[in-house]
Amino acid sequence: MTTPTRPLAGLKVVELGSLIAGPFAARIMGEFGAEVIKIESPDGGDPLRKWRKLYEGTSLWWYLQSRNKKSVTANLKHPDGLEVVRRLVAEADIVVENFRPGVLEKLGLGWETLSALNPGLVMLRLSGFGQSGPMAQQPGFGAIGESMGGLRYVTGFPDRPPVKTGISIGDSIAALWGVIGTLMALRHKEMNGGKGQVVDVALYEAVFAMMESLVPEFDVFGFVRERTGNIMPGITPSNTHTTRDGRHITIGANGDAIFRRLMLAMGRSDLADDPTLADNAGRDARRDELYALIDAWVAGHDEADALAALAAAEVPASRIFSVTDMFADPQFLAREMLQSVKLPDGRDCRMPGVVPKLSATPGRCEWVGPALGEHTDAVLQTIGYDAAAIAALRRDGAI
Known part of the structure; x- marks a missing residue:
């Protein structure tokens, strides 16, 4: 060849x-x-x-x-x-x-x-x-x-x-x-x-x-972006959560349809159907409430079970990979990244x-x-x- x-x-x-x-x-x-x-x-x-x-x-x-x-x-x-x-x-x-x-x-x-x-x-x-x-x-x-x-x-x-x-x-x-x-x-x-x-x-x-919208947000609104840990204000929900077995996973459910699937996976059909949470602006207004609920749900599951449930619901999520995880991961291996x-x-x-x-x-x-x-x-x-x-x-x- x-x-x-x-x-x-x-x-x-x-x-x-x-x-x-x-x-x-x-x-x-x-x-x-x-x-x-x-x-x-x-x-x-x-x-x-x-x-x-x-x-x-x-x-x-x-x-x-x-x-x-x-x-x-x-x-x-x-x-x-x-x-x-x-x-x-x-x-x-x-x-x-x-x-x-x-x-x-x-x-x-x-x-x-x-x-x-x-x-x-x-x-x-x-x-x-x-x-x-x-x-x-x-x-x-x-x-x-x-x-x-x-x-x-x-x-x-x-x-x-x-x-x-x-x-x-x-x-x-x-x-x-x-x-x-x-x-x-x-x-x-x-x-x-x-x-x-x-x-x-x-x-x-x-x-x-x-640096994304850092400059125009300051120029137009006088807004200074500050440190916010693992969340991104204005984009909700997207955060890192700790599982029952002490592992950390990231969930990115800030798309409208994805958020609804996450809530259904968590057994919260009431929030999935809540019209005030149907778009990002509404979700960001209730950011602290939503993150507390997701924190609690993740904390009630071991890492493997939480990731399996999220994958079944087609919600973007991942463990926080160490290099040890990478060496055993099928995606890394299939893409010849090692x-x-x-x-x-x-x-x-x-x-x-x-x-x-x-x-x-x-x-x-x-x-x-x-x-x-x-x-x-x-x-x-x-x-x-x-x-x-x-x-x-x-x-x-x-x-």
Whole structure:
């Protein structure tokens, strides 16, 4: 059986980034066929190599985040190392970078220089605050973007300080916007004579763009959205409830017909037929009453029984999944969302499958994150360096 060509096959990406936002964007491109050449410092490489849980000295997150990438070492403090990067960029379609604005310019790798070298280049620039404005050159990680962009203010319970989500969601959101913008820039390039452009993604703006009706509600009504725990005021009922056996399930019954089915499943035909609860506005006006009733019903059932009753009534509901639940869940397995790969020592390791699912040209993992500089020689040979020149670069500390 012939393996289908992936949709980004033929594109060359040079990744000048580290940790999360830039590398996550490049990972997605690599999963769908782009050749991703990750530039790393020969002195240790991307710090992500040593973040969180290590297996045989290397982060398991690294193996996931850098799958399908080629690692090339280049010392950006050495003129010959910079020349290696320039020669790679000259043949690239995309550069992904998440340095603080101004850093690449000081190195002679800014947009003006690289676009003159390669007029068709699309440059994805991810940073805390974007390439312009009074905060542009300040450092900013995903946590800062989540805080400034409004996400942390509304996350948590009203009687407690704001909390973060359990992952680096701000970086990941920025990466997704970055991929979207890059694909749009490539489309523009196709339609307008092959001219590239900059895709400028600020972490705080990436988060801010996800904040639903936060801005118009304040502008029109002066309403400030606050922390509300697991409920969403104005959308009722949608909440998390605790079962008799101490498990937690989420029920989303805010559709009119779904709410009626939930009430019937709970044995409350009176509420199912109550005209004041027939639409969301009426339900939200009686939010506390309804949540108390649902809390009590769920608390009277074990998790399995509650979920079975809700499934039979076609009411959207789910347990709060831990990773243990995911590894045993038929839906995860059927959708190949737990993909088995080989670590460098041959050990089997499961990683998340590729998203989204394309019917004709699906993405895939071909190899896990590489060893530092694993592909340096092979890649440099493609841009005109012979074995002697590569040995000299390595001897001089340029790669």
